[in-house]
Amino acid sequence: MSLGKSGLILFAVVSIGFVVLLATRGTQSNQPNFDLVGQPAPLFQAETVNGGEFDLEDVLIANRALIPKDQVWVAVNFFASWCTGCIIEHDELLAFHNEGAFSSNGVKCNTKLVSVAFNDNKKDIDRFFDKYGGDWQVLLDEGTNRVAINYSVMTAPETVLIAPNGLVAKKIVGPITYEKLVAGIEC
């Protein structure tokens, strides 16, 4: 057999493998889900920029063992270093991270803030946080934007508040204010 023909056969084998690979991948739903509020929050786990890990399910499971006062409200903030709306809201996020939220009866509630990077990379994220401050967990969702897609995030910034029972309490599109974010948090 000539070199050309063996090359062709090799190419054919690789092609078959390629097609099989494509054919066996599950399809992921990229359909936007705009009725997120009131529904169970899509679970996710991801690495943080500092090498740690965040798993939403862990927080929600831990919540079940706690009395309501100690249960954690999670704010998931989708941001990007290239997005200026994110710079605008950053002070408000810092306030939320540092001061937390208070119930209508004046009790301080347990809150947790995680940021999810949207179309961004570690270098720029680090630079962003060096410049504007903040030491909460930042998750890399680079390239896949899986988490953002599950939460129907069109562009940064968007923020989702998840109640201790795992339901989405609210979704704020665009820059948040501290008041907007904490309104309705009870414990």
Add this chain to the structure above:
Amino acid sequence: MNLVIGSMGVVLTLAASLTGSLTIVAGLKKSRERLRAVGAKYAWVAFAGMAISTFAMQRALVTRDFSIKYVAEQGSSLTPPLYNVATMWSALEGSILLWGLVLAGYLAIVAKKFSNRLSDPMVSWALVTMFMVTAFFALLMLGPANPFQSFDPPVGYDGPGPNPLLQNHILVAFHPPILYLGYVGFTVPFAFAIAALITGRLGEGWLLITRRWTLFSWACLTFGIILGAWWAYDVLGWGGYWGWDPVENASLLPWLTGTAFLHSVLAQERRGLLRVWNLSLVCSTFLLTILGTFITRSGIIASVHAFSEGGIGPWLLWFFSLVLLVVLALIFWRGDRLRSQGGIDSALSREGAFLANNLAFGAFAFVILLGTIFPLIVEATQDRQISVGAPYFEKMSMPIGFVILFLMAIAPVLPWRKAGAELLRDRLEWPAWGGALSLVIAVLVGARGLIPLLGFGFAGFAGTSAIRHLALSIRRNKMRGFVGRSNGGMIVHLGVVMLSLGLIASSSYVSQSSFTLDPGETVTFGGADITYESSEQIVYSNRIQEKVQIRIDGDILQPSIERFTASGQLVPSPTTKTSSTKDIQIALLDPPEEDDQSIVIQITEQPLLVWIWVGGFVMLFGSALSAIPSTKRKQTVVMEKESSVHAEEIER
């Protein structure tokens, strides 16, 4: 009503495509030319079907006929007229309809153009191939991507309208159709490549026939991609124009193989080299358009831009596999005839440079394909999800880009067969000085950093080489020195050089800042005084626009934010102050709540950015020039050659 007319159009196209291909095949088998001529006529029927469907869809969109699901989901009574027309390509089903229309259009033009050459089996087989592809797209429109599904709108129903990002810029109306003219146009050279394989006439005939078709498709694809980048730059407001998103990569992949083909074709025409390679490149280009559509439409890759809709994925993958199988089987079958008549004598020759060019473009395409599908490979083998981001693509494409610029300088001065060192030294003297000069100028105006400086040097080298070629040609042929394949090609090269300068400078020397400004307040940025003057609110039918007036060095820019009524989505509308040396883009991030309150703006300054778009226009212009025959004499030579090739092939 629109629904019935539209569906009928699709059915008509399917029926005409199938009948047309079967009639021509029958005509071929029975050697009856009359049958083939009748078969070819069905191309017009297929086109008429698509034209009717498009008319029905446009009519439905314009009259807001919400009894069609597509219109109900994508249209809106609030969408302005121009974007109403463009809504046809704002989602999957309508895009496939546009694809079908363009494809049937090409089919009809090919049938018309070659109506006096139907005795040639190659033309007949090419038509059969195009009929089959058209039939597949008509099938898609009857199956998983049906644009004419019915919908029962509740009383008072109004659709959401297309994504707000797709209705605030004029380029949305032009970028997709032009891109499709290119994307779909590669079906023509593909069809002739298949026909050449089937008829066994693997000489240079099919290349000469499809030359201008390939060039036209390539030019449209080039321009379409650049318009897309321009749109992103103008709309998104953070100075970006390319994000290596799977959707963008899908348009770049066939462009890369198409560009490689435009070059390697010359080596076959002149020296009969690289026959299998050229066939493979044409087929790969076509296959990559299908693969790209599969990747972005099947949902196998998660992307904010790739929306999976319905079950079109498996259909596209089946079609991709089928075409791949047919191509491989045909090449295997025709293996003996595909052997080239000679080899490359020396690496230092025009054909050697073309080969190197092809390796560079091939590597480029491979790197991008790999990056795009790598997440799938990892997911399949390691059961975890990863992603490949822009840094990978930038790191990989930069050195390949430099190699291509370098080859662009060397190749035009190389003679066919073999070049001596003496000759090279002589011919490359001016380009080398040009490269050095551009490097020195870059340093003098303050450019720093090894990689951008290298880029400027290579760009100057390549640019001067193209100018040298043009200057010599104009001295010989006066105004005709601008036209013809190689001269037009050199103008395309100049466009590429401009585009490269724009890309390198604008990505290496970005400066960006955001400011909070009270009315009347002035800040300085990059040496310019920037003053916030006033603001206004304008209410449109589908959106509310918050507009501010910013004075920058005497000019007034009016960036705005638009809030779309239907979705509540905020879309910034940045404005750009463009000059030949730099672009300053201002985006309004936070509009004033009251007239006298402060605003937040983001300012992005990027040097030489406008040259990306200028380069795109020059590439388009150069492509047009290269389609004009350079001299009368040369054309007769080509025709003689074509007919002799034809005769030689018939003898076999």
